[in-house]
Amino acid sequence: MEKIKTIKSVDIAENSSALFETNDQQIALFNCEGQIYAIDDMCSHAEASLSEGEVYDCKVECPLHGAEFDLKTGEAVTLPATKSVKTYKTEINDGYIYVEMDTNA
Amino acid sequence: MANVDIDLGKYSLGWSDPEKNVFKPEKGLNEEIIRKMSEIKDEPEWMLDFRLKAYKRFLDKPMPEWVAKEKLDSLDFDDIYYYIKPTEDQADSWDMVPDEIKETYEKLGIPEAERSYLAGVTAQYESEVVYHRNREDLEKLGVIFCDMDTAVREYPELVQEYFGTVIPPGDNKFAALNSAVWSGGSFIYVPKGVHIEDPLQAYFRINAENMGQFERTLIIVDEGASVHYIEGCSAPVYTTDALHSAVVEIIVKPSGTCRYTTIQNWSNDVFNLVTKRAQAFANATMEWIDANIGSSLTVKYPSVYLMEPGAHGEVLSVAFANAGQHQDTGAKMVHLAPDTTSLITSKSISKGGGRGAYRGLVRVEDGSETAKSFVRCDALILDDESRSDTYPYMEIEESTAVIGHEATVSKVGEDQLFYLMSRGLTESEATSMIVAGFVEEFTKTLPMEYAMEFNKLIELNMIEAGAVG
Amino acid sequence: MNKNIFEKKFTTLSSNDLKQISVKDEDWKYIGKKIFELNDIEVAKNKDIEPSNDFDINSNGFQYQLNTMNKAVDVVDIKDISNPLIVDSLMRPYDKFNLEQFEKVTGGFKVSFNDDTEEYFTINYETQSNSIPYVGVNVERNKSGKLFLNFDELVTGSTYPIIEILLNENANLEVIMSVTTTTEINVVNSLYAKLHKDASLLVHNISTGATFSRSRMDIDLAGDGSEFGLDGIYFGENKQIHDNRVFVNHLGKNTSSNMITKGVLGHESSSVFTGTIHIAEGAEKTESHQENRNILLSENATAQSVPNLEILCDDVICSHGSSVGPIEESVYHYVMARGVEKVDADKLLIKGFFNEVINDSKWEIIHDKVSNIIEKKYMNLIESN
Numbered sequence: 001m002e003k004i005k006t007i008k009s010v011d012i013a014e015n016s017s018a019l020f021e022t023n024d025q026q027i028a029l030f031n032c033e034g035q036i037y038a039i040d041d042m043c044s045h046a047e048a049s050l051s052e053g054e055v056y057d058c059k060v061e062c063p064l065h066g067a068e069f070d071l072k073t074g075e076a077v078t079l080p081a082t083k084s085v086k087t088y089k090t091e092i093n094d095g096y097i098y099v100e101m102d103t104n105a
Numbered sequence: 106m107a108n109v110d111i112d113l114g115k116y117s118l119g120w121s122d123p124e125k126n127v128f129k130p131e132k133g134l135n136e137e138i139i140r141k142m143s144e145i146k147d148e149p150e151w152m153l154d155f156r157l158k159a160y161k162r163f164l165d166k167p168m169p170e171w172v173a174k175e176k177l178d179s180l181d182f183d184d185i186y187y188y189i190k191p192t193e194d195q196a197d198s199w200d201m202v203p204d205e206i207k208e209t210y211e212k213l214g215i216p217e218a219e220r221s222y223l224a225g226v227t228a229q230y231e232s233e234v235v236y237h238r239n240r241e242d243l244e245k246l247g248v249i250f251c252d253m254d255t256a257v258r259e260y261p262e263l264v265q266e267y268f269g270t271v272i273p274p275g276d277n278k279f280a281a282l283n284s285a286v287w288s289g290g291s292f293i294y295v296p297k298g299v300h301i302e303d304p305l306q307a308y309f310r311i312n313a314e315n316m317g318q319f320e321r322t323l324i325i326v327d328e329g330a331s332v333h334y335i336e337g338c339s340a341p342v343y344t345t346d347a348l349h350s351a352v353v354e355i356i357v358k359p360s361g362t363c364r365y366t367t368i369q370n371w372s373n374d375v376f377n378l379v380t381k382r383a384q385a386f387a388n389a390t391m392e393w394i395d396a397n398i399g400s401s402l403t404v405k406y407p408s409v410y411l412m413e414p415g416a417h418g419e420v421l422s423v424a425f426a427n428a429g430q431h432q433d434t435g436a437k438m439v440h441l442a443p444d445t446t447s448l449i450t451s452k453s454i455s456k457g458g459g460r461g462a463y464r465g466l467v468r469v470e471d472g473s474e475t476a477k478s479f480v481r482c483d484a485l486i487l488d489d490e491s492r493s494d495t496y497p498y499m500e501i502e503e504s505t506a507v508i509g510h511e512a513t514v515s516k517v518g519e520d521q522l523f524y525l526m527s528r529g530l531t532e533s534e535a536t537s538m539i540v541a542g543f544v545e546e547f548t549k550t551l552p553m554e555y556a557m558e559f560n561k562l563i564e565l566n567m568i569e570a571g572a573v574g
Numbered sequence: 575m576n577k578n579i580f581e582k583k584f585t586t587l588s589s590n591d592l593k594q595i596s597v598k599d600e601d602w603k604y605i606g607k608k609i610f611e612l613n614d615i616e617v618a619k620n621k622d623i624e625p626s627n628d629f630d631i632n633s634n635g636f637q638y639q640l641n642t643m644n645k646a647v648d649v650v651d652i653k654d655i656s657n658p659l660i661v662d663s664l665m666r667p668y669d670k671f672n673l674e675q676f677e678k679v680t681g682g683f684k685v686s687f688n689d690d691t692e693e694y695f696t697i698n699y700e701t702q703s704n705s706i707p708y709v710g711v712n713v714e715r716n717k718s719g720k721l722f723l724n725f726d727e728l729v730t731g732s733t734y735p736i737i738e739i740l741l742n743e744n745a746n747l748e749v750i751m752s753v754t755t756t757t758e759i760n761v762v763n764s765l766y767a768k769l770h771k772d773a774s775l776l777v778h779n780i781s782t783g784a785t786f787s788r789s790r791m792d793i794d795l796a797g798d799g800s801e802f803g804l805d806g807i808y809f810g811e812n813k814q815i816h817d818n819r820v821f822v823n824h825l826g827k828n829t830s831s832n833m834i835t836k837g838v839l840g841h842e843s844s845s846v847f848t849g850t851i852h853i854a855e856g857a858e859k860t861e862s863h864q865e866n867r868n869i870l871l872s873e874n875a876t877a878q879s880v881p882n883l884e885i886l887c888d889d890v891i892c893s894h895g896s897s898v899g900p901i902e903e904s905v906y907h908y909v910m911a912r913g914v915e916k917v918d919a920d921k922l923l924i925k926g927f928f929n930e931v932i933n934d935s936k937w938e939i940i941h942d943k944v945s946n947i948i949e950k951k952y953m954n955l956i957e958s959n
Contacts, residue, residue: 495882501877514883
């Protein structure tokens with residue numbers, strides 16, 4: 001596991017999101033109540049991008065079928081999603097967001 | 106359920122009362138109307154937020170392109186009333202119900218049912234629940250059975266915990282619409298271990314021209330409890346399209362049982378676009394029993410998400426597609442745990458140029474070891490103008506699951522007809538009998554009076570569009 | 575190469591005008607990342623072929639070599655054909671892939687059965703790299719033909735054949751389409767057949783090879799009394815995908831279609847069986863039966879079986895059945911209670927499973943070959959476990 005440098009934390013406003021891509025992974029970054037959360041971008045229910053969903057109450061709503069995921073645990077809060085999405089630890093260093101993830105995925 | 110006297114004239118259930126409504130906004134939908142609606146209902150903040158968020162989803166989402174495109178293209182959302190409040194306040198006993206409304210229900214036979222001992226009845230008129238009375242013994246058991254509006258006000262924590270968790274507003278365009286403008290519908294909570302013997306029931310109607318019906322039902326069956334809920338509806342005849350877009354969410358907790366029976370008989374100009382979904386937990390059973398007889402277009406796929414081991418889901422669906430009708434119905438079963446089982450039985454009858462379709466999905470996720478699912482769809486086409494389609498999707502990712510699917514399509518056998526006619530029945534009587542036999546599996550799940558009414562409806566259906574003879 | 579006959583088909587449209595095919599399209603669902611290889615096929619260069627006495631024709635997808643003289647069969651190079659075999663094939667549904675096939679066709683020929691044949695007329699394919707061969711098959715009125723399309727070990731490069739079959743009145747054709755090459759390539763067949771009055775087409779499909787073996791069949795039962803039959807087997811191992819899509823249009827009266835396909839999937843292989851039986855208005859007395867049975871032998875194997883029905887006529891008898899799952903427990907117990915080891919029980923049951931199809935007398939000429947392949951593939955699965 002490595003801490004990968006992504007984007008500047010100021011680039012994500014409160015209750016909004018950003019997409020961070022590596023060669024074979026896509027991570028969705030969210031700002032909720034000042035905290036940054038990182039989860040897999042792909043919804044666990046269908047092919048949709050969670051970074052395009054709306055955020056409120058530290059939950060993100062998948063734009064395709066409205067399933068809600070808890071940003072802190074990655075758990076599916078409503079159907080039609082039934083599986084949780086993977087979460088990643090984040091930390092802010094020097095104004096940049098670092099995400100802890102496997103780069104050999 | 107009372108005995109309904111159906112005189113066999115055309116559209117016997119199709120009449121409409123001169124409108125007597127308290128507050129009648131214009132056609133079309135906007136944020137203003139939603140706010141007003143929420144205010145009149147005296148809803149908590151979270152429900153208004155929910156509605157407004159849902160309204161945004163509704164505007165963003167496109168119309169589905171994969172079903173009944175022509176019919177759906179003709180739907181004009183601006184040409185519909187979204188909320189009407191028929192009386193000042195909810196009545197507590199029959200005496201308080203306004204006369205016109207009482208008459209409507211008398212025609213439907215409810216007073217008779219009131220006389221005989223019955224389960225509590227929630228009746229809906231113009232998207233607002235007018236009359237409601239809980240049976241005393243239900244109350245004693247701790248069962249909550251009221252209309253959804255009341256539930257939001259009186260049981261906020263319970264409602265908020267589950268509302269929108271089975272069908273979120275963003276699920277599809279019509280669920281979003283319902284989530285924004287829902288009104289009426291039933292709320293049922295059955296506490297642990299409680300078994301309700303008699304079925305709970307409700308009626309629905311669309312009355313004002315272009316009135317949409319958006320009832321929202323939420324049923325929570327707690328551990329080890331059981332309930333049977335029946336809804337049957339009718340609507341008057343109008344030339345412009347009416348829209349019925351309901352949402353039904355059901356949660357059946359471990360070892361609970363829930364059966365939800367619908368006999369839908371909207372008149373032939375209604376668009377019936379419904380989202381019905383249930384979650385069944387460990388060893389719970391969920392059964393959807395669904396008859397679609399009326400409407401111009403019905404799009405409805407009752408589903409069960411089998412969340413934990415031992416969960417069982419069943420859909421028994423019957424659809425009649427007559428002239429000008431398109432019934433696109435079926436079921437969805439999603440297996441998410443080992444040892445889950447599902448059974449889908451679909452019977453579809455097309456005649457007079459009608460179009461019946463079975464569209465279903467069985468999805469078995471990886472890890473659902475020894476899950477079993479069986480689908481059986483049979484279709485009867487009664488003449489050469491009609492059409493029957495079958496689209497059975499299967500997405501199986503578990504190698505130990507056992508999945509089967511059988512389908513047949515045929516017409517009424519000539520030998521069968523001949524046999525019955527040689528015993529004195531007319532051709533339409535004989536056809537009627539054969540059709541009744543074809544759907545017997547469904548009819549025998551109904552309480553007797555419903556079964557009788559249903560069989561009468563079949564006869565009516567056979568005779569009406571000049572079935573045969 | 576001369577593309578006369580195809581230019582007439584698509585004068586206004588080119589494959590670049592259409593959007594990319596994707597797994598979201600109904601016709602391409604379930605095949606995953608394989609889709610990316612199909613959107614822009616780079617056709618390779620020609621390489622010489624050697625004639626072989628075992629086959630009537632050898633072809634590398636660019637040219638062919640006629641090895642034998644057969645009185646009943648006429649072979650004409652695509653260069654010398656000026657009209658498409660079937661005018662109506664201009665109207666069949668197409669997407670970017672299909673259009674691409676026609677635009678980039680590398681070579682081919684038309685085979686005409688002018689007299690009855692008892693022996694199979696065999697065409698053996700060999701390619702080292704991307705080819706798009708065309709075969710047009712015509713059977714004259716009242717004649718019977720047999721055709722064996724062999725995609726075996728000499729196919730070492732991907733190939734995307736177009737097959738057109740025209741059966742005139744009362745003509746019969748039996749086709750064996752066998753994809754058994756063990757090279758990891760794509761074999762994607764597009765087959766279109768039009769049957770006139772009382773004609774009959776019987777296809778025997780074997781799919782055990784390639785990493786992506788797909789056949790899409792569009793069958794128009796245009797003439798009254800025409801019949802279509804399909805029986806087939808597929809056996810998946812490693813990451814193979816065996817994809818069969820069959821679209822049958824019952825247009826005439828008294829037509830029938832009968833399909834039975836059976837597959838066994840091991841390792842991480844998958845199969846797809848979809849398609850539509852479409853019975854048009856007025857297609858009275860149609861009878862159609864379809865069966866697709868799948869046995870999954872390992873955890874990561876999958877099978878999708880979605881046969882659709884669209885029936886617009888009442889005087890029909892129609893049924894279909896499909897199943898997906900492991901070998902039935904009860905059958906196991908029966909066999910093992912008679913002292914057979916599990917490994918052998920599996921083998922026995924799988925053989926029995928396929929026998930329904932391959933023991934049919936019409937499979938005689940390939941029975942042994944197929945039986946051996948099944949045995950070998952089964953042993954591969956055991957060893958790796």
